[in-house]
Amino acid sequence: MVNYPLDYARYCSEITAETNRIAELVEGADLSVRVPTCPAWDIAGLAVHIGQTHRWAAATVRTRATGFVPHATVPDMTPAGRDAGSVAAWLRDSAARLAxxxxxxxxxxxxxxxxxxxxxxxxxxRMTHEAVVHHADAAIALGTDYSVAPEIAADAIDEWLFVLASPWGANAAPRLAELRGPGTIALRATDSAPEIGADWLIELGRDGFTWRRGVDESATTTLRGPLTDVLQVFYRRQPADSGRVEVLGDAKLLDEWLERASFG
Structure with a gap:
């Protein structure tokens, strides 16, 4: 059983809101600009990835799929035009269809x-946080400000830990299994409201890791800073030594986690 901290309707509305923010950036961008946090893509490639993922997820939900839906069976998986306006419009439509x-x-x-x-x-x-994190990618590539509502940012960290701890996550990021304890990694937001409770503890043991919300002042390593920056570091969208966050204790342990907790 998974506890979804936000209302279902809120997730649906955030999918379109976050994707529309990305589309606004795409609309005014040079589509050939590279995305440093996703080196295989330029802005056009990033936008197409987001839209295709949304359309694929929409088809999965719409057909009440009982297994993986082949991408080749999903209609309208590419924008009709290659200009920024066409790509942005197609991206907005992708999110609207999914919602x-x-x-x-x-x-x-x-x-x-x-x-x-x-x-x-x-x-x-999942699709809310797909848009949240790729919004950061677009903002970084285009040199614009990035912000996200604190309750959404906190849930994005929860969701990433949930994915990593799942059997699917273990297959997608197999090197994370190499990181054994004892040891603990604490994440602490310095600017969030108490009711959000934006503190986490990852406990490394002999059989892998577990995690929970909460504070541990004796953690082996602590990553602390503004919630949006903690989010970006944890998703490897910002380096831990950027000066926007602090790493207290064993910085190598955090580096080892971040290096292994990635897909591909």
């Missing part, structure tokens, strides 16, 4: 996810 299909399905509708939990709520949450 509509999620809304029609409802939170508890059973649908394939490849994860321990199989319902539409998983896709609403």
């Amino acid at each position: 509509e299909d999620l809304g029609q399905a409802g939170a508890d509708t059973k649908v394939w996810t490849g994860m321990p939990v199989e319902n539409a709520s998983f896709w609403a949450r």
